[in-house]
Amino acid sequence: MxxxxxxxxxxxxxxxxxxxxxxxxxxxxxxxxxxxxxxxxxxxxxxxTPQFIKDLAVEGLAHGLTKYTATSGIAEFRTAVADFYRRQFGAEIPVAEIAASCGGKQALFNAACALLNAGDDVLIPQPYWVTFPEIVTFCEANSVFIETLETEFVLTAQQVRSAITPRTKLLIINSPSNPSGRVVPPSEMREIVEACAERGVYVLTDECYLFFAYPPSEPFTLATLPDELRRYVCVAGSFSKTFAMTGWRIGYTIANETWTKAMVKLQSHSATHPTSFVQYACARALADGDAMLAAxxxxxxxxxxxxxxxxxxxxxxxxxxxxxxxxxxxxxxxxxxxxxxxxxxxxxxxxxxxxxxxxxxxxxxxxxxxxxxxxxxxxxxxxxxxxxxxxxxxxxxxxxxxx
Ligand SMILES: Cc1ncc(COP(=O)(O)O)c(C=O)c1O
CATH class of the missing domain: 3.90.1150.10 (Aspartate Aminotransferase, domain 1)
Structure with a gap:
């Protein structure tokens, strides 16, 4: 044939x-x-995956969570993420700014596709996670790389400032980083967002390794920034690495309401939502913060x-x-x-x-x-x-x- x-x-x-x-x-x-x-x-x-999360997925099935859910995720999931970020990081996130996605990868894809137009410039620190430039290519936007060899792969606000032009729409960052394992200190991260916000540039932060910061570094999320900065930021979160759940395909975004609505609209025509009983398991597991954190x-x-x-x-x-x-x-x-x-x-x-x-x-x-x-x-x-x-x-x- x-x-x-x-x-x-x-x-x-x-x-x-x-x-x-x-x-x-x-x-x-x-x-x-x-x-x-x-x-x-x-x-x-x-x-x-920790056994109690597996048990919760079975419980979700037993409760009949086998049908479509809201595109943005079940209310319990979104509320559990908001509560977890409040307890863990002191971040105050309205539930309307949280949406469930099929892993961190779809969170990144939704965020970029909801924002970028053909011809926009996107700043990406180099080395980068392989998917970042490919998403940009898919959006017909241009990847503009910021070489960080000189600063041993730790991005600085100064490097970002020098790279921004009137065509820059978005910066994609990932700390702790894949592939380098380096962590941008929280104060520098804040300055990076400030540098972007001053020029109307948005920031997509891939926080899938959020909890894997070894002492003296500590888990740090841009979700804790004050509202005037946070409205420029989309956090792409994931359960994959944190809770050893790569096969479950569940993550989330935290972004301003307009950005969130645009991402949910896009997702309504693609994956629709992550698996119903997986959302349930994650919601219940996050509610038991102590067990999650111990794991x-x-x-x-x-x-x-x-x-x-x-x-x-x-x-x-x-x-x-x-x-x-x-x-x-x-x-x-x-x-x-x-x-x-x-x-x-x-x-x-x-x-x-x-x-x-x-x-x-x-x-x-x-x-x-x-x-x-x-x-x-x-x-x-x-x-x-x-x-x-x-x-x-x-x-x-x-x-x-x-x-
Ligand atoms: C930096 C980074 N972001 C996102 C992902 C994808 O995570 P998920 O399984 O949640 O889609 C990976 C997976 O390797 C990763 O290394």
Missing amino acids: SVMTLPVSERVAAMKGSSTLIAAQMAGEMRARGIDVIDLSVGEPDFD VKAMTGEYERRRNWFVPALNEIKGFRCAMPEGAFYAFVDVREMLGGEFASSADVADKLLTDAHIVVTDGGGFGADGFIRFSYATSMENLERAVTTMKAMFGIKASASN
């Missing part, structure tokens, strides 16, 4: 596939061939323990250099010192790890940072130790580390 050529829309044709999903796929294929892979490309928790604390404690071992161990490997990430669960390693001889690019280093050691990592190129490699530590200590031992044997140990 001949394959029909579909005239794929220009907007979709212009988008790139997700390089992070490609790495995960590669690991899956190798595993299927019986290869013992060490997968350090994963962008999801290795923990299971998050147990997971973040373990990520922190792994980070504290893994990052110094990576820094002992010849050619690797990695600043201590303050959040998320990624180490973003500078391998530029290794380039020029056997390796022309960081992608070659990643390829060598894959082919010779069956270690799956994500090359920085897809994040706009050639010369860097992202290692996820959302995996067991045993895997991290095996990977480090193998890489030390492959690349050698720094003289300073071998004493």
